[in-house]
Amino acid sequence: xxxxxxxxxxxxxxxxxxxxxxxxxxxxxxxxxxxxxxxxxxxxxxxxxxxxxxxxxxxxxxxxxxxxxxxxxxxxxxxxxxxxxxxxxxxxxxxxxxxxxxxxxxxxxxxxxxxxxxxxxxxxxxxxxxxxxx
Numbered sequence: 001x002x003x004x005x006x007x008x009x010x011x012x013x014x015x016x017x018x019x020x021x022x023x024x025x026x027x028x029x030x031x032x033x034x035x036x037x038x039x040x041x042x043x044x045x046x047x048x049x050x051x052x053x054x055x056x057x058x059x060x061x062x063x064x065x066x067x068x069x070x071x072x073x074x075x076x077x078x079x080x081x082x083x084x085x086x087x088x089x090x091x092x093x094x095x096x097x098x099x100x101x102x103x104x105x106x107x108x109x110x111x112x113x114x115x116x117x118x119x120x121x122x123x124x125x126x127x128x129x130x131x132x133x134x
Contacts, residue, residue, distance in 0.1 A: 004032040004067075006089060010081055010114065011096035012040055015057035017127030020096045021064045027094075028066060036090070037061065037070035040080040047072070060130075077110055078117070085118050094123040 007027065014020055015037060027033055037057060041050040050072045061068045073080025081093075095111045097103040103126075105111075111124040 002032050004034045005091045006034045006036070007092045007094055008081075008084065008090040009035050009037045009094045009096065010040075010077060010110075011037060011057070011127070012042070012053075012077070013098055013129045014096040014125070014127030015039055015053070016060040016130050017096065018130070019127040020125055021061065021066075023094065023096075023123070023125045024061065024066050025064060027092075033067065035061070035066055035068045036084075037068055038073050038080055038084050039070060040073050040077045041075045043075045077105060078108075078113055081114050082117060087118070087120075090120075092123070093118060093120050094125060096125040096127050098129070099126050 011020060024035055039050065039054045039057065041047065042053065054070050054072055058068050058070050071084065073084055093114060095114055097105045097110065100106055111122045115122045
């Protein structure tokens, strides 16, 4: 049996961005990797809209050859991470945000806060939503 590194990926608007696909592809080239996309639910929308967004992102990530599963979490990204984080399940964490100036997650310093609550180093990827580049 081959050991797989399990990576928790926290993303929302950038969940299907080219930058995230590139970062995850580069990570998987270093060895067998299983990714779990944690998508905080979208505020002001129905649960079905968040599930549809997750399915869309997973389809794009899987099409890139990545071994992915996913779940919708709490609308507060920090709460979503607290509820999903399990050190027995995950080996690494990656947080994908919009660029500085437009990212609410960077305004609350999410990558560093996730590092503090999990005790794990967090890789940060800055992405552009696909809807903005179409």
